[in-house]
Amino acid sequence: MYEIMTPGPTQVRENVRLARSLACTNPDLDPDFYTYYKETCELLSSLLHTHSRSLILGGEGILALEAACATLTEPGDRVLVLDNGVFGKGFADFVRIYGGEPVLYTADYRRALDPEALEAFLRSDHNFKYATLVHCDTPSGMLNDISVLCPLLNKYGILSVVDSVSAMFGEEIHADDCGAGIICGGSQKALSAPPGLAFVTISPDADALMHSRKTPVASFYANLLAFDRWYENQWFPYTMPVSDIHGLRAALKNVRDDRDFVNRHAQIARVSRAAVTAAGLKLHQETGFSNTVTVFDIPEGVSAKEILDMVRQDSNIMLAGSFDVLEGQVIRLGHMGENARPEKMAAVFHALDRALAVLGVPLDAVMEEVFREQLDA
Numbered sequence: 001m002y003e004i005m006t007p008g009p010t011q012v013r014e015n016v017r018l019a020r021s022l023a024c025t026n027p028d029l030d031p032d033f034y035t036y037y038k039e040t041c042e043l044l045s046s047l048l049h050t051h052s053r054s055l056i057l058g059g060e061g062i063l064a065l066e067a068a069c070a071t072l073t074e075p076g077d078r079v080l081v082l083d084n085g086v087f088g089k090g091f092a093d094f095v096r097i098y099g100g101e102p103v104l105y106t107a108d109y110r111r112a113l114d115p116e117a118l119e120a121f122l123r124s125d126h127n128f129k130y131a132t133l134v135h136c137d138t139p140s141g142m143l144n145d146i147s148v149l150c151p152l153l154n155k156y157g158i159l160s161v162v163d164s165v166s167a168m169f170g171e172e173i174h175a176d177d178c179g180a181g182i183i184c185g186g187s188q189k190a191l192s193a194p195p196g197l198a199f200v201t202i203s204p205d206a207d208a209l210m211h212s213r214k215t216p217v218a219s220f221y222a223n224l225l226a227f228d229r230w231y232e233n234q235w236f237p238y239t240m241p242v243s244d245i246h247g248l249r250a251a252l253k254n255v256r257d258d259r260d261f262v263n264r265h266a267q268i269a270r271v272s273r274a275a276v277t278a279a280g281l282k283l284h285q286e287t288g289f290s291n292t293v294t295v296f297d298i299p300e301g302v303s304a305k306e307i308l309d310m311v312r313q314d315s316n317i318m319l320a321g322s323f324d325v326l327e328g329q330v331i332r333l334g335h336m337g338e339n340a341r342p343e344k345m346a347a348v349f350h351a352l353d354r355a356l357a358v359l360g361v362p363l364d365a366v367m368e369e370v371f372r373e374q375l376d377a
């Protein structure tokens with residue numbers, strides 16, 4: 001087994017694995033399970049500081065994104081797709097699949113979305129049914145400030161769909177304050193449960209917009225309206241993955257009971273960036289650094305694959321490259337959830353120091369030392 005230090009899936013704590021082995025009920029027929037599911041959704045909402053309702057969906061994180069788009073989009077709808085990363089742009093596909101007309105607002109992939117520039121655009125065009133944006137665009141590690149962007153979109157009457165799959169919990173989210181429409185999350189990132197569950201948190205405005213549609217949703221599995229009155233009617237649109245939800249509940253409690261969770265993420269991210277920079281490596285982004293993933297450009301004379309293979313074979317640690325436009329361009333260190341522990345990240349830097357030395361990449365500093373020193377500072 002490798003030590004997975006990737007930006008999702010992340011390591012899973014033993015109490016989450018054990019929770020997944022609890023006895024299984026029939027989730028369609030057991031009244032206690034409906035209550036259990038409801039309480040788990042409420043725990044999720046409370047951790048996002050919102051009164052909005054949440055739903056847990058049986059499917060990978062992507063299902064949350066697709067379900068939000070499927071349920072909001074009607075043929076011909078104009079949808080603003082905020083694009084400063086691979087996932088940002090990817091939303092256009094979901095909009096198109098469900099008959100909408102995506103309008104891309106494309107910005108610098110190395111910088112967080114600039115609210116002033118966006119507002120200049122919105123002044124000239126704000127006739128959109130909703131907008132999509134990504135909280136942390138994981139392939140580049142780009143963090144967009146949803147606490148500013150969602151209110152800005154609201155000011156122009158545009159509901160927001162936020163992909164926070166790789167940011168949620170690693171970044172503090174005050175969903176009610178920021179006024180996001182639908183926030184999407186997944187089990188396998190900072191929550192540190194295994195992959196398999198997605199969740200959506202739906203504001204009353206988003207609820208109203210979904211229910212105002214005239215045409216049927218062109219999907220069954222991705223139709224959020226299929227959950228209407230699930231609790232009153234004791235009925236789910238499909239059989240819920242009981243064991244996954246037991247695990248999720250344990251993982252949510254881990255986050256709830258860990259008072260230092262967000263601070264630890266912020267500190268580890270800051271110190272990781274310091275170590276990378278001190279060594280003379282180049283952080284991929286210019287602005288928009290996330291608490292959950294650190295991304296640096298591949299230095300001269302070596303390939304991403306060589307670094308990743310060396311770290312895996314030599315130190316048993318799995319790091320990630322990237323994909324799409326960033327294929328082969330960067331290395332990503334995932335320090336979210338159970339990965340966000342000082343000792344684990346110190347081991348990552350130890351492994352990188354060794355691998356880069358063997359591969360003949362000169363470094364200006366020993367990253368592990370910088371990491372440990374600055375952590376204690």
Ligand SMILES: *Cc1c(COP(=O)(O)O)cnc(C)c1O
Nearest residue numbers: 060061062087136137138165166
């Ligand atoms: C991980 C992730 C998802 C879920 O997608 P998978 O590739 O299926 O894991 C969605 N959005 C973002 C930003 C993610 O990091």
